[in-house]
Amino acid sequence: MIVEGYFLKYRDVIWSIKGCYHPDGYAVAIPRLFNGVKIKRLNDALEVVRTKFSNLLKYVDEIGFNVPLVPLNESEILDPFNAKIFNNRVREFLRFFNGDVGITGSYLYLGKGNDMDFLSFKPEHYYVLEELRKKGITKPLSTVEESEIETLDYSSFKILKSKRILEGIFEGRGYTFKIVQCEKFGPVREVKEFEGYVRILKSIKPFTIPVKYLVTDNHGNEYILTSFRTRFTELLPNMEIFIKGKILVRDEFNDMDLDIAEIVKLKSF
Known part of the structure; x- marks a missing residue:
């Protein structure tokens, strides 16, 4: 797979x-x-x-x-789960998860890197990350690189990044932790344009990729926000977001795909 x-x-x-x-x-x-x-x-x-x-x-x-x-x-x-790991900091971080976590990003394709990127298929690993943050073993990210800014504006990007458990700092080195739980969305029947505000009614699947959130627009229409990108994980109920993008009309739901949106900007949360 x-x-x-x-x-x-x-x-x-x-x-x-x-x-x-x-x-x-x-x-x-x-x-x-x-x-x-x-x-x-x-x-x-x-x-x-x-x-x-x-x-x-x-x-x-x-x-x-x-x-x-x-x-x-x-x-x-x-394959992230067959990568050879020589970096001691990476090895130390992996010990918290009893195996079952792969190393991805530059450590996978170059064998070295500035940041550590991890891959998991187990949702329970999120709660391990929560404990590490509560104990102060990891710290939130406070800086944003210009090269990262895309779709989200700088202010929204920085706010979300600083609050996220799936990203942080371990022993002075940044990490990103991606938990993948695949599901079938079905074929796209139609594509529609969308521009306006939505409010999150429910975080259906906020920390496993693809993330899913139930949202409503100003007219009471409901959509499912989806994304495969870490920047859109861990959004909270009642967040208001301005979106200029597309709706992928599927058989089971109207998919407001954040990954192909032109603009995503927080109004409040």
């Missing part, structure tokens, strides 16, 4: 696998390391695809738009 958090090496480029749905023989993935340069923004990665790998772009019903499909039979799969 290859999902969000795994990486590929294809045509001398390191690709980051995105989401949970992947057509047989392919992975939905975007460039992460291209010509030795790390690509952090989604839009920048997609621009590389459009200019250098446009032949990979295909429409996928379950996603609702064109995405890069990387052929697995021409790729090397980088």
Whole structure:
């Protein structure tokens, strides 16, 4: 099973696998390391695809738009759960979780990095992170890099990042912890534009990816906010958010996908 958090090496480029749905023989993935340069923004990665790998772009019903499909039979799969770990700080952090946690990000594809990125399939690991924060073993993040800013404005990004348990600092080094719990969304039947405020009525799945929140707009219409990105985890009920983006109309629900939104901005929480 290859999902969000795994990486590929294809045509001398390191690709980051995105989401949970992947057509047989392919992975939905975007460039992460291209010509030795790390690509952090989604839009920048997609621009590389459009200019250098446009032949990979295909429409996928379950996603609702064109995405890069990387052929697995021409790729090397980088498995977070089989990575060799030499860094003592990484090893020490992993000891809190009794195994079952993979190392992803630059430690997976380069063997080194400034920040530590972890992958888990177990929701209970979130409560371990909570305990580590309560005991002061980890600390909240207080700084934001300009290269990280995308979709969310600076102020919203910084506020959410500082309150998040899934991100923080351990022994002076930043970490991101991604817990993946895949589910089937079904095909996209229609795509609609949306611009306005929504309020979170319920956090359905706030810390496991894909996250899901029940929201309502100013007219009483209900949607499900979804995302595969850590920046949209741990949102709370009653948060008001301005969104300019798209609604993916599916058989079971109206999917307001934050990952393809143009603007996401907190009003209050």
